[in-house]
Amino acid sequence: MYVAVKGGERAIENAHRLLAHKRRGDQSVAEISLDQISEQLGLAVDRVMSEGSLYDRELAALAIKQARGDLIEAIFLVRAFRATLPRFGTSEPVDTGAMQVQRRVSATFKDIPGGQILGPTFDYTHRLLDPSLAQGVVPQVPSTAEASTAPTPRVTDILGRDGLIESSPEAEDGASVGDLTREPLNFPADRDLRLQNLARGDEGFLLAMGYSTQRGYGRNHPFVGEIRFGEVEVEFLAEEVGFAVPLGAIELTECQMVNQFKGSATEAPCFTRGYGLAFGQSERKTMSMALVDRALRARELGEEVRAPAQDEEFVMSHSDNVQATGFVEHLKLPHYVDFQSELGLLRKLRQEFAEANTPDAMKEAAE
Amino acid sequence: MDQVTQHNNQQAQRKAAMAVLAHAEAGEIAARLRNFTLPAHQDLRAPENGLVMLRGRIGGDGAPFNLGEATVSRAAVRLASGEVGFGYTLGRDGEKARLIALCDALVQSRDFGGLVERGVIAPLREQLMVRRRQAAEETAATKVDFYTMVRGEG
The missing domain is CATH 1.10.20 (Histone, subunit A)
Known part of the structure; x- marks a missing residue:
């Protein structure tokens, strides 16, 4: 109170x-x-x-x-x-396959159609502090090379052609897309809701959860099939206009994690997948998201649910840093009346303890 | 040309124009429009800001999911001759949405369609292409060519 x-x-x-x-x-x-x-x-x-x-x-x-x-x-x-703005509606799903790629790497295949493109990355830097930045520097003009017009298909699409990897789940006819900003979260939650939750989840939390799967708490043998970063066009079907209106482009990072097999008596074994997608250049976030997405598919894939990263209620209830900080930080607001009642109770317990331990009472108990 | 084809052609043209305009700055569109005498027009809907929920697909190509929202500004403009144009753009620049709506109305106009395509859309498209080419060339320089490395070692 x-x-x-x-x-x-x-x-x-x-x-x-x-x-x-x-x-x-x-x-x-x-x-x-x-x-x-x-x-x-x-x-x-x-x-x-x-x-x-x-x-x-x-x-x-x-x-x-x-x-x-x-x-x-x-x-x-x-x-x-x-929360102060009205919602006009929902966009058409973006096509990451048509991304204007600025970076695209695969840890599974060295030769991929369209090539491996490092782009602006911290990878392979020596992580030495650069004193020249303290002064202010004009960076060198970026090198250029002839731009390729070759398409850059998703690596998972290439694997998919041979049936080596499971295909993405198709939308069921008439199924609505879950939106946790509109309906309260219920468990078990479908993968669309889980991905929405992870996409807005705290990077540090997801990093720790993803890391825990690598250390054996829900191990699923991940490889980075592909990480890509770049611009995708957004379209919005405005009813008044009568067609999907281009809104401009946004930057996205996508991570396709390729994980160990599933299969059954009737289904040939194939790789499984975890998926990460986030605004901007958010590589660590999307990699962690993909690891956790895969871990949360344990039930669906018939794996034993033993680790925190496999527990959707645990992950989804604690991933949101606004909710988390709200509850943790509210502890510093005045709780004077609550605390007074706790204090009163504690005094009463101490008095009872003291009465039970007077020399007379002790003696009585000893006899 | 039958009516349906004509309608589809005009729709494709409007969409192509919007795709260019959404990438331009309000000031760039306004500067191009200043080069000609515009017909009388009025706001059918004053610019308003709102949100659009952006969707991705599970695995990149599967069922859709809600990724997060984006701010969007929109407006509608009507020419005195009756054409109604709509403007939508990411961000909160209402003036840009209004200018896109005006251009969309002009694109549909018999008298101004060609003019706005040549005087506004085409140069902005060229500018967008140049920017994209520049970015693509900078990106291409960071491509890892494993074949070349192997040849170099041999």
Whole structure:
């Protein structure tokens, strides 16, 4: 139970003024702009968009600035903003196969149609701090090469042609697509809802869950079939217009995890899959998501459910960092009356204990 | 040409124009439109911001799922001659949505269709292609060519 505190209003107002002052920091240092955040802290923006579950670079940058770089606070701000806007509808499903690829690697095949493309990556850097960045540097102009017009099919589509990998589940006729922003979560949850939950889930949580499967808690022998990052076009079927209207492009990262086999007396063995998809360049997030997606398919694939990453109620109930931080952080709000009743109970118990342990009582008990 | 084919052609043309306009900045569209005298028009629906739930597919090609939302701005414009245009774009730039709606109405107009295609859409498409080509060439330079490495070693 929360209790009003007299005089709190002014203190709160002053605390927020002080926060605004601290947010700005030393005023002899130039103020950071939203463009600077969006352009130079792009991966932070990507994470806030993914977990805020709202694709809007400018809003994510504003949230990061307002939250002083606290990304979970920024995600919270974005989620709250989202609730103020009406929803026009749902897009046509994006086609990641038609992605304008900026990066695309496979750990399973070295020669893939369209090639392996490293793109802008931290991979193979030496992770040494670069003092030149402290001064401000003009980077070299990117190298160029003749652009290929060859298509870049998904690696899983290539494996699928030979039947070596299970095909993706088809939509059932007339089945609606689950939306956890509209209906409360119920278990067991279908894979569409699980993927929506994971897509907005906390990267750190998913990373730990994915890692736990690698360490043996729900092992499923993963290989990165493919990671791709780039732009995909979005279309929205606007009834008033009468056709699917192009809205522009968004950046997405997709991870196709290829996992160990399933098969039965009637079905030839084939690889199984886990899937990850997120806004922006979010490689660690989509890899973790794909590992956890695969682990959560344990029941469907007839595997024993023993590890936390295989337990959908555990994973889905704890993946959302806005929910999690809300419940953890509410502990710091005034709980004076609750605590008073606990205190009263404890005093009573201590008194009973003391009475039971007076020298007379002890003696009585000994006899 | 029968009516259905004509309708489909116009729809394809409108969609192609929208696909270009959605990638342009409001200022770029406005600057191109300033080059000609526009017919009288009015807002049929003032620009409004909202959300569209973006969908992906399980495994990339399977059943759809909800990935997360995006901000979208939309507007509708009617020319004095009756054509109604719609504008939709990612983001919250209402002016851009209005300009796209205006262009969509113009694309449908007998008198302005050709003009807006040549004066607005075509140059913006060219600009988009140049940008894409540049990005594709930078990306291509990071392609790992295993065959070349093998030859180099031999």
